[in-house]
Amino acid sequence: MNLTGSRDLSCARDVVWRALMDPDVLRQSVPGCTEMAGSPEDGFDATVVQKVGPVKATFKGRVTFAEIVDHESLTLSGEGKGGAAGFAKGGARVTLTDLDAGGTRLNYEVDAAVGGKLAQLGSRIIDSFAVKMADQFFATFQDVIDPKPDEEIEEAETNDTKTKTWLSRLRTG
Amino acid sequence: MSEGIGAAVKRKEDKRFITGSGRYTDDIKLENQAYAAFVRSPHAHANVKSIDKSAAEAMDGVLAVLDGKQLTGDGIGNIICGWAITSKDGSPMNMGAWSALATDKVRYVGDAVVAVIAETQAQAAEAAEAVMVEYEELAVAANIEAAVADGAPQIHDNAPGNVIYDWDIGELADTDSALAGAAHVTEMDITNNRLSPNAMEPRAAITKYDAAEDHYTLYTTSQNPHVARLVLSAFYQVAPEHKLRVIAPDVGGGFGSKIYIYPEEIVCLWAAMKTKRSIKWTADRTEAFLTDAHGRDHVTNAKMGFDADGNIVGFKVATKANFGAYMSLFSSAVPTYLYATLLSGTYNIPNIYCEVLAVYSNTVPVDAYRGAGRPEASYLVERMMETAAREMGKDPAELRRQNFIKEFPHQTPVIMNYDSGDFEGNLNQAMEAADWNGFEARKAESAARGKLRGIGMACYIEACGIAPSAAVGSLGAGVGLWESAEVRVNPVGTIEILTGSHSHGQGHETTFAQVVADRFGVPLDSVQIVHGDTDKVQFGMGTYGSRSGPVGMSAIVKALDKVEAKVKKIGAHLLEEPEENIVIEEGTVKATGTNKALGWHEIGLAAYTAHNLPPDMEPGLKEGAFYDPLNFTFPMGCFICEVEVDPDTGKTEILKFVASDDFGVIINPMIVEGQVHGGIAQGVGQALLEEVVYDENGQQLSASYMDYTMPRADDVPSYDVLHHNTKCTTNPLGIKGCGEAGAIGSPPAVINAITNAIGNNDLSMPATPSKVWAALGAAKIAAE
Numbered sequence: 001m002n003l004t005g006s007r008d009l010s011c012a013r014d015v016v017w018r019a020l021m022d023p024d025v026l027r028q029s030v031p032g033c034t035e036m037a038g039s040p041e042d043g044f045d046a047t048v049v050q051k052v053g054p055v056k057a058t059f060k061g062r063v064t065f066a067e068i069v070d071h072e073s074l075t076l077s078g079e080g081k082g083g084a085a086g087f088a089k090g091g092a093r094v095t096l097t098d099l100d101a102g103g104t105r106l107n108y109e110v111d112a113a114v115g116g117k118l119a120q121l122g123s124r125i126i127d128s129f130a131v132k133m134a135d136q137f138f139a140t141f142q143d144v145i146d147p148k149p150d151e152e153i154e155e156a157e158t159n160d161t162k163t164k165t166w167l168s169r170l171r172t173g
Numbered sequence: 174m175s176e177g178i179g180a181a182v183k184r185k186e187d188k189r190f191i192t193g194s195g196r197y198t199d200d201i202k203l204e205n206q207a208y209a210a211f212v213r214s215p216h217a218h219a220n221v222k223s224i225d226k227s228a229a230e231a232m233d234g235v236l237a238v239l240d241g242k243q244l245t246g247d248g249i250g251n252i253i254c255g256w257a258i259t260s261k262d263g264s265p266m267n268m269g270a271w272s273a274l275a276t277d278k279v280r281y282v283g284d285a286v287v288a289v290i291a292e293t294q295a296q297a298a299e300a301a302e303a304v305m306v307e308y309e310e311l312a313v314a315a316n317i318e319a320a321v322a323d324g325a326p327q328i329h330d331n332a333p334g335n336v337i338y339d340w341d342i343g344e345l346a347d348t349d350s351a352l353a354g355a356a357h358v359t360e361m362d363i364t365n366n367r368l369s370p371n372a373m374e375p376r377a378a379i380t381k382y383d384a385a386e387d388h389y390t391l392y393t394t395s396q397n398p399h400v401a402r403l404v405l406s407a408f409y410q411v412a413p414e415h416k417l418r419v420i421a422p423d424v425g426g427g428f429g430s431k432i433y434i435y436p437e438e439i440v441c442l443w444a445a446m447k448t449k450r451s452i453k454w455t456a457d458r459t460e461a462f463l464t465d466a467h468g469r470d471h472v473t474n475a476k477m478g479f480d481a482d483g484n485i486v487g488f489k490v491a492t493k494a495n496f497g498a499y500m501s502l503f504s505s506a507v508p509t510y511l512y513a514t515l516l517s518g519t520y521n522i523p524n525i526y527c528e529v530l531a532v533y534s535n536t537v538p539v540d541a542y543r544g545a546g547r548p549e550a551s552y553l554v555e556r557m558m559e560t561a562a563r564e565m566g567k568d569p570a571e572l573r574r575q576n577f578i579k580e581f582p583h584q585t586p587v588i589m590n591y592d593s594g595d596f597e598g599n600l601n602q603a604m605e606a607a608d609w610n611g612f613e614a615r616k617a618e619s620a621a622r623g624k625l626r627g628i629g630m631a632c633y634i635e636a637c638g639i640a641p642s643a644a645v646g647s648l649g650a651g652v653g654l655w656e657s658a659e660v661r662v663n664p665v666g667t668i669e670i671l672t673g674s675h676s677h678g679q680g681h682e683t684t685f686a687q688v689v690a691d692r693f694g695v696p697l698d699s700v701q702i703v704h705g706d707t708d709k710v711q712f713g714m715g716t717y718g719s720r721s722g723p724v725g726m727s728a729i730v731k732a733l734d735k736v737e738a739k740v741k742k743i744g745a746h747l748l749e750e751p752e753e754n755i756v757i758e759e760g761t762v763k764a765t766g767t768n769k770a771l772g773w774h775e776i777g778l779a780a781y782t783a784h785n786l787p788p789d790m791e792p793g794l795k796e797g798a799f800y801d802p803l804n805f806t807f808p809m810g811c812f813i814c815e816v817e818v819d820p821d822t823g824k825t826e827i828l829k830f831v832a833s834d835d836f837g838v839i840i841n842p843m844i845v846e847g848q849v850h851g852g853i854a855q856g857v858g859q860a861l862l863e864e865v866v867y868d869e870n871g872q873q874l875s876a877s878y879m880d881y882t883m884p885r886a887d888d889v890p891s892y893d894v895l896h897h898n899t900k901c902t903t904n905p906l907g908i909k910g911c912g913e914a915g916a917i918g919s920p921p922a923v924i925n926a927i928t929n930a931i932g933n934n935d936l937s938m939p940a941t942p943s944k945v946w947a948a949l950g951a952a953k954i955a956a957e
């Protein structure tokens with residue numbers, strides 16, 4: 001499976017770069033990520049709980065960075081094992097460029113493969129699943145690195161979280 | 174005779190099947206029963222670096238976590254292929270080792286690595302997830318082309334270039350010179366798509382070990398329990414034959430896939446001994462897709478030459494056959510003696526040459542599947558004939574008629590000797606029923622609605638009842654292909670027939686009983702068929718290749734002959750009449766020319782009381798027979814399919830399907846019609862819908878019914894099933910067999926109809942709407 005795209009982020013290149021290296025930001029941004037630890041130098045260990053079509057599994061895996069050009073580009077590669085659900089593995093080439101109007105453009109080229117039950121049951125939905133994962137990742141990543149004012153979040157979020165946000169505001173307020 | 178041969182009596186077995194009272198392997202519960210779950214490779218090709226069982230072993234309810242090293246350490250042998258094929262150069266086939274649990278290497282996704290035995294099914298499944306297997310991934314060859322490419326990954330060390338054998342049949346030089354001198358040569362590249370068998374009941378095994386007797390019992394979904402016992406004991410060394418009972422109870426469909434002995438039966442028997450527990454395993458549907466032997470998967474280049482009058486002068490075929498990761502039990506015979514020997518089709522072809530390259534790939538093992546080699550041959554020959562007719566501007570029906578074999582027996586250049594048939598009779602019957610001559614008017618009517626109408630035919634021939642044993646032995650078979658039967662007449666006159674055939678949908682309990690009812694005139698209900706248990710039936714070769722009719726029933730007939738002889742002797746003695754005057758009619762033993770008669774039960778009683786038997790006669794009334802057929806039988810037929818294609822969507826609708834078969838003598842026309850219906854549905858499935866798809870990494874992408882499309886009621890029309898039968902001359906009942914014909918003849922008929930509709934001969938199965946639409950577009954571009 002190949003997935004290529006780009007996202008425009010509101011933050012400066014330096015902020016985006018540092019966020020990509022931060023396990024805490026990554027944990028918050030990767031959909032279904034429950035654990036993320038490590039460093040760009042040593043690689044990250046991650047646990048992700050995801051449901052691909054009918055297959056729900058806990059993936060444990062390791063992600064490593066290579067070909068790092070500081071503040072410009074890197075290649076990440078990794079493999080997640082989901083036990084009986086199978087595995088997912090792949091790599092991504094990520095490059096950052098400045099936008100004229102401010103902010104950063106993040107380009108990515110992902111090459112990924114799935115195996116086992118994921119392939120047997122989920123192959124025909126894996127592409128759309130990957131697109132969905134990427135959308136979720138970047139939406140959250142943007143929010144984490146450049147939190148919006150409350151009102152904007154409220155509009156963007158679903159009713160459920162809207163209530164929660166509103167309740168938590170009551171509590172803190 | 175309302176219940177005898179030729180009567181469409183209702184199936185006796187359906188009472189339990191349609192009331193939910195069938196007893197399948199998974200319905201059986203043994204005392205002290207535990208469950209097995211298998212850890213399977215998610216990789217198509219990898220070295221097994223390490224196995225960490227500790228977490229699984231510590232889990233609740235886990236009794237044992239067993240691996241391949243333990244299995245081979247206990248002396249359990251590798252799984253074998255039972256038919257030795259010799260390559261062109263005289264070398265033996267390259268059979269790679271297949272351990273029931275992988276030891277060092279896995280070779281396809283689904284390859285079993287570890288078996289977990291636990292108290293409950295859920296505990297076994299959960300613990301299987303906790304087994305940590307470390308793999309070192311290797312390059313993958315997921316299809317034929319990848320497997321034979323330069324630098325392809327080596328799947329088995331002893332099969333260089335992944336070649337199992339490079340075999341041929343026929344005369345190369347004669348065929349080449351015939352093609353060189355031909356007025357017209359049709360050449361095609363034909364792929365026969367890979368199929369998954371999809372029996373309704375998944376495979377299952379339940380095993381018991383009796384430590385006191387050192388005795389094993391296996392209940393399993395088998396088409397041939399005796400062969401299973403033989404192989405499990407003689408080759409896999411699980412248990413000696415006299416200490417192993419194999420029972421195949423009600424079995425919900427096989428289509429070939431339940432002939433073979435798979436890793437799971439071996440492991441469950443061995444694990445029962447290891448754990449001293451009874452063990453049950455039932456495949457889920459994903460496991461069925463991942464481990465049941467697949468079918469077909471041939472890639473072929475063929476050239477057929479014709480003289481200026483349209484007579485076939487030569488046929489040259491080069492086929493590559495995908496065997497998957499291991500050689501399954503009968504795999505080697507399928508693309509050789511069950512395929513290349515049928516390449517003469519229904520035609521007089523003086524020169525035939527065929528070479529077959531058998532290759533390993535990182536996919537599920539491939540073996541016989543409904544038709545086994547004959548569908549591949551029939552599809553090839555019938556597509557070649559149709560395309561040749563179109564290329565030469567001849568009527569496809571007339572080209573076939575002109576080339577038909579018309580005299581019998583007929584010796585083909587590829588071993589087979591056809592005993593009987595009236596091919597033109599079937600062609601004429603089918604054409605009339607299909608209103609072949611009215612097609613142009615119907616086509617015009619479709620065109621007026623913007624639809625493309627097409628008609629296509631196939632005149633298949635196949636070979637059933639693989640035989641005789643000495644001949645198949647000389648061709649490499651590891652077993653004889655006879656059948657056994659025993660007839661037990663009880664003291665009250667009821668009859669039990671013990672047969673080595675196995676019924677898993679064929680209706681033997683009815684048709685076999687009809688043969689007995691026909692012979693003695695006893696009620697059908699007084700005859701019981703006993704099968705599928707090695708403790709009850711001494712030996713048998715099972716059911717596949719439509720052999721139960723021509724071979725299994727012939728054995729019964731032979732045993733009935735012996736019973737009849739003894740009954741007549743007893744009757745003559747009791748009636749005090751000469752033996753030659755004794756006849757058996759309507760369940761009564763009579764002396765002709767007199768009014769003396771004995772009821773059937775009186776004979777049984779006399780035989781078992783033994784108070785008044787002829788001198789020197791042994792008491793009892795029980796006879797057995799082994800029947801070794803003289804020849805294959807050759808069912809044939811003409812199928813005509815009419816379709817309508819929507820040019821906007823490429824969707825094909827089958828409007829009419831006519832089948833005119835020659836099955837020889839038919840025992841029960843209703844059951845035969847059902848077999849033809851099922852066979853055509855399976856063939857339509859192959860032609861339009863079904864295909865196992867792998868990605869380049871060897872991941873099976875079509876391993877569920879979300880992606881593997883089975884034919885449904887609205888995919889098939891109401892069939893016209895007709896017969897124009899000629900008696901088989903080589904078995905006592907004149908039976909040819911009907912189990913696979915539908916699946917053999919229908920794919921070429923369907924594709925020939927679609928290619929006729931769209932005006933493009935370049936179309937492969939399954940002819941999905943997107944493929945048909947693309948072929949239609951290509952035809953339009955070519956025309957412009």
